[in-house]
Amino acid sequence: MGRRLTAAPGLLxxxxxxxPVLEVAPxxxxxxxxxxxxxxxxxxxLTEVEAYAGETDPASHAFRGMTARNAVMFGEPGHxxxxxxxxxxxxxxxxxxxxxxxxxVLLRAGRITAGTALAxxxxxxxxxxGRDGQERDLAxxxxxxxQALGIDRALDGADVCAPGSPLQVTGATLxxxxxxxxxxxxxxxxxxxxxxxxxxxxxxxxxxRPHVPRRRARA
DNA sequence: CCGAAGATTGCCT
DNA sequence: GGCAATCTTCGGG
Numbered sequence: 001m002g003r004r005l006t007a008a009p010g011l012l013x014x015x016x017x018x019x020p021v022l023e024v025a026p027x028x029x030x031x032x033x034x035x036x037x038x039x040x041x042x043x044x045x046l047t048e049v050e051a052y053a054g055e056t057d058p059a060s061h062a063f064r065g066m067t068a069r070n071a072v073m074f075g076e077p078g079h080x081x082x083x084x085x086x087x088x089x090x091x092x093x094x095x096x097x098x099x100x101x102x103x104x105v106l107l108r109a110g111r112i113t114a115g116t117a118l119a120x121x122x123x124x125x126x127x128x129x130g131r132d133g134q135e136r137d138l139a140x141x142x143x144x145x146x147q148a149l150g151i152d153r154a155l156d157g158a159d160v161c162a163p164g165s166p167l168q169v170t171g172a173t174l175x176x177x178x179x180x181x182x183x184x185x186x187x188x189x190x191x192x193x194x195x196x197x198x199x200x201x202x203x204x205x206x207x208x209r210p211h212v213p214r215r216r217a218r219a
Numbered sequence: 220c221c222g223a224a225g226a227t228t229g230c231c232t
Numbered sequence: 233g234g235c236a237a238t239c240t241t242c243g244g245g
Contacts, residue, residue, distance in 0.1 A: 068241085085225055087226070185227090
């Protein structure tokens with residue numbers, strides 16, 4: 001896989017993100033995403049991510065060019081692209097280089113390393129009866145990860161490389177288990193590309209689901 | 220202006 | 233394993 005630019009702990013520099021998305025994505029595994037709010041801080045160690053290659057990737061939101069929603073993806077690397085989907089969920093990406101093109105890594109799952117109680121409280125409050133009391137399920141899946149961290153569209157465009165930012169990513173050296181790669185989850189086009197990366201054997205990695213067209217709600 | 224699908228999740232059978 | 237919830241975004245008419 002791509003060599004890790006920053007192995008030492010500490011805030012990831014913008015240069016880390018200013019690289020091809022297929023290098024950045026696997027390198028993010030093991031790194032820690034932290035969101036600080038007035039309620040407290042929650043952090044997760046990333047265990048599963050997906051790369052999206054913008055204009056050349058039919059599965060990317062940027063495939064058909066820039067719109068008001070995906071504008072952040074076309075901007076400077078190291079910023080968060082947060083979108084709302086299915087009428088109830090948020091998902092967060094980290095924008096990568098090279099500059100001028102739309103590349104981003106979707107953060108699909110992680111393991112809570114700080115703020116477990118706050119994360120669990122958000123999960124309970126957000127869903128009427130999320131029965132998953134399991135710690136490993138708190139950030140298992142892109143929408144759950146956002147809910148546990150309290151991420152919403154207010155963070156769209158946030159600079160995760162800025163020292164004072166409420167949303168930050170710190171580096172870590174991935175030791176022990178290796179990285180696996182496979183097809184992305186839930187994408188209708190471009191599903192053949194193995195652009196999903198996860199920490200081999202990690203229990204917090206979400207379950208693979210192929211894309212299924214949604215039936216139109218009956219009138 | 221309107222219709223259709225969506226980088227998902229959780230509950231139901 | 234199947235399907236409903238819920239609404240924003242985007243493409244087409």
